Amino acid sequence: MFFNLVILVALFLVGFAPASSEVDAFTYNGFQLGNLSLDGIANVKSSGLLLLTDSETQGQGHAFYPNLIHFKNSTNGTIFSFSTTFVFAIRSDYGILSGHGLVFIIAPQRRIEGALAYHYLGLFNSTNNGDRSNHVFGVELDTIYSEEFGDINDNHVGIDINGLRSVAAEKAGYFDDTDLFNNLTLISGQPMQVWVEYDGSTQQINVTVAPLHVGKPVRPLLSLKCDLSPILDQTMYVGFSSSTGSVPTHHYILGWSFKTNGKAQELSQLPILPRFGHKGTSRFVKIGLPLISLVLLIVATSMVVYYVRRKKYEELLEDWEREYRPQRFKYKDLYTATKGFREKELLGAGGFGKVYKGVMPITNLEIAVKKISHESKQGMKEFVSEIVIIGSIQHRNVVPLLGYCRRKGELLLVYEYMSSGSLDKYLYDRPRVTLNWTQRFKVIRGVASGLFFLHEECDHIVVHRDIKASNVLLDGELNGRLGDFGLARLYSHGTNPQSTRVVGTLGYLAPEHTRTGRATPSSDVFSFGAFLLEVACGRRPIEPRKDDDDLILVDWVYSCWNRGNILEAVDPNLGVDFVPGQVELVLSLGLFCSRPDPSFRPTMRQNLLFLDGVVALPELSALSASSSGLTFDDHGGFDDFVNSYSSSLGYTHSRSPSVTDSFLSGGR
Incomplete structure (x- = not known):
């Protein structure tokens, strides 16, 4: 009787476990009961969708399997074979315009300290990107072209080791049964499946991508011969990282399976993505028609106001900004970060204006904000110079310019904070x-x-x-x-x-x-x-x-x-x-x-x-x-x-x- 009770309890627990009972293997068919480790803006929706980033917040999101995975043979130090598959979808509020992508990662820690959002995908910053001591392996699904990382285009899949300059990359797509290449658009909003496999004996990495219901193609999109033993530690965490910039974007994970020394389990009965747009046609007919005249009036007024403001403040978005522009920060965020630019946060002052220390909301990134005063002798010309020049420079001995902000007559530059001050x-x-x-x-x-x-x-x-x-x-x-x-x-x-x-x-x-x-x-x-x-x-x-x-x-x-x-x-x-x-x-x-x-x-x-x-x-x-x-x-x-x-x-x-x-x- 006692033995039967134990069996029943075990079966009950297995039925509610998010991962399979195999050692170093798990499967999530949706994440309703998933015991994930989340940080940043990542969250699990009631439908079971894992949402790494949303369109409401600019920032980064991380989701990790909570337990350590064994990647090395403790006797000889060789890397185990491993296999993972997941289903993702990327949706932008602006169609073909996209925020930044997402990346599957194997990392030594679950919490990524000091990582930047935007084109750093919540993984690295200008100081540690490419550092061999990172011990990070990743497969990126990138939807933004970043020249500084040597990206091939704004719609590619890449294999990353310790940094975001991919060691191998191909434009997104898959080979069908006739070996014909079919293009994929990562920001199409449609669910797609990714397979990442590593053969420990041949040291071969294969990455395959396909639409969700196509099935796994025979020919992988990416193949790379690489010994991961110097990269991966004895035990590591596996998960996802993603970030957004100025374009509101949703990054979804619908399901995820992982296994060492074997093939990851196939995914099934995945949660459904929310529909594009809104269903409320009848609501529009019921409520919207009586307000059509008001809406038209508002639109017409807005167009007049926009035209007047554009002529009056035409310098607010000039040609140089479109060509060279790095990340543009919201004034409200900078105001909050510097506690209202109060004197206690003042780092220094000079002919150019004042520099304040700040801590960005959500990301807790320490920044220095250079606020150019109205009576500054440097003025707009030098502000433009700094944006154009340092915005494109990435070097360990040059202070990184993270972005800028312009509000009426105020000119602000946002730098990475240098904790030890000036020489x-x-x-x-x-x-x-x-x-x-x-x-x-x-x-x-x-x-x-x-x-x-x-x-x-x-x-x-x-x-x-x-x-x-x-x-x-x-x-x-x-x-x-x-x-x-x-x-x-x-x-x-x-x-x-x-x-x-x-x-x-x-x-x-x-x-x-x-x-x-x-x-x-x-x-x-x-x-x-x-x-x-x-x-x-x-x-x-x-x-x-x-x-x-x-x-x-x-x-x-x-x-x-x-x-x-x-x-x-x-x-x-x-x-x-x-x-x-x-x-x-x-x-x-x-x-x-x-x-x-x-x-x-x-x-x-x-x-x-x-x-x-x-x-x-x-x-x-x-x-x-x-x-x-x-x-x-x-x-x-x-x-x-x-x-x-x-x-x-x-x-x-x-x-x-x-x-x-x-x-x-x-x-x-």
């Missing part, structure tokens, strides 16, 4: 915390890497024009990141810059820039030289003194070298805990970058080689002093150095300089 607060005004030499050199190397990227690796040459310690921000790990691109300019490779307006900060301006107004990568190198001396010496490029005889930092460092002790210029806050040879390299390189003739300054590519010790810096005997400032001998040794390395570094040596214009003309 200058660690150098000046008796800082409570100073950086040791190792930390400073790491920042210098990072800024050099960022500038090299801007000058040579971007689609366009980007000249920053305002490199200084206050425009270098530090993240939580004290990595240096270039910020404040409000004065930056870009132009195509192989062309010449056209700007003739002198902008920048005294002490960092190159002499030729003050004469011609043209900013070039070489003028950035000059500013980088002043920055090197600034960081190593803990002094500003120009320091007022009581006798009205300003201290010019580059002159002072040169005089220390001329007396045979360049290390005399080192920041006293460093004490004796530094690497003398490395400090001397930075000080010497600062002097070389400060050469008045731009043709004799090293490029940022060469500066990186010097800093990394790949190429030795020449002796400073090439420098000499005159009454007019810092100058260079005709045959002081640097000429031979340039000639000897010109083939490997691409360093052009066009002529031997005579006494040049004063170095100080660029900084006073």
